[in-house]
Structures are given as structure tokens and as C-alpha cells.
Amino acid sequence: QKEVEQDPGPLSVPEGAIVSLNCTYSNSAFQYFMWYRQYSRKGPELLMYTYSSGNKEDGRFTAQVDKSSKYISLFIRDSQPSDSATYLCAMRPLTGTASKLTFGTGTRLQVTL
């Protein structure tokens, strides 16, 4: 079993919809949680960065962490065609060598007109 599980999709939604992307994890030591967006044939781009539990909002994006359930989510409001990309979750413990991250395999999102 992988430490971080992420549904690969693809997830197809109409423009304007609310999108929910999720990851589950098994390592209770994970304390830092990140979401990356990766456009086709490009490098991953850091989107959201949160510590421990709770919510963090940035424009149309909200990151949510539920450590009791070992479950993190990324919500995208008013989705746009430009949000079409693969979304990767990543996480790491509070302490550890070189801040190494454990990544999910990514969820492909397609926002249609």
C-alpha cells in the first residue's frame, strides 16, 4: 500500500463548478501538506502549503487538512478551463532528512466549456 493515495481521475467538470480533489495518507507523522499543479509537459508548480490541521484559502483555492482522518482536500471554486491540469498532493513530517516530500500520483482535472 502506498503512503499517499490519490485518485488518478480523469475528473471532468463543467466551467464554474466546484471541484474537490483529495488525498489519503497512512503516515501519522506527516505535518506539512502541499498541493502542486502541473500543466501538460511542464514542471509542478506549488499551489498551496499548509501546516497541521485546518483550512487555508487563497483566492479560488481552499486547502483542507483533517489529520484525524488522514485526509486532505483541495477545493477549487468557480473552476475555469485554465484550471485543467494534473494536481499532485505532497506531504512530509515535522522533522526529517532534507525536507523530503512524499507525493501522490496526481489527479487529472479537465474543466470543460
Place this chain on the structure above:
Amino acid sequence: NAGVTQTPKFRVLKTGQSMTLLCAQDMNHEYMYWYRQDPGMGLRLIHYSVGEGTTAKGEVPDGYNVSRLKKQNFLLGLESAAPSQTSVYFCASSYSTGEQYFGPGTRLTVT
């Protein structure tokens, strides 16, 4: 401020050939990483460095070597390329806080 850059963007090698991928960052980050990304496998860590002159093995280090002679540069070498090394290679860098910033990638095909 260019962030993380990678050279070359594309490369085709024959089995047994060697090559070096160059990563450069201008953010004064201490930590640097090399990943490979394959369909269905996600990002896998090859090697990483916590500072100038230091390197360490990641999850899939076999067939690769690295060097970090300068803080801003991290080189990934393939001494004898194999078809299994066909992949997209990403370099990343970070402060100790852990947010990693990625380069645009190098697409490598080994025939």
C-alpha cells in the same frame, strides 16, 4: 529571477551512451533534488543534496550519479544509459521549510 532552470529540455540517447543533466537555481536554496516522473508512478526521488558538496541517495538511485560542487548547481549523470531510464526528469530546490520549487523538466528518450 529565473527560479529553477534545467538543461537540456530534450535529449535522445542510444543505449550505453552517457550524459549529464544540469540544474541551476537562483533562490539561494540549500536543498536540491532530482526526480523522475513516469506515467502511473508519480514523482520518484533519485538523489538529493542538503548543501554544497553533499549528496545522498533517494528512492531510485541505481544507474545515476550526482554532484553539487556549487550551491546553485546540481548535476545528474547517466554513465551508461538504458531504455528503462526513458523518463521526464525534474529538478527541485527548497529551503529547510520544505516547499519545493521545480524546474521545467528534461524529456529523455533512450533507444
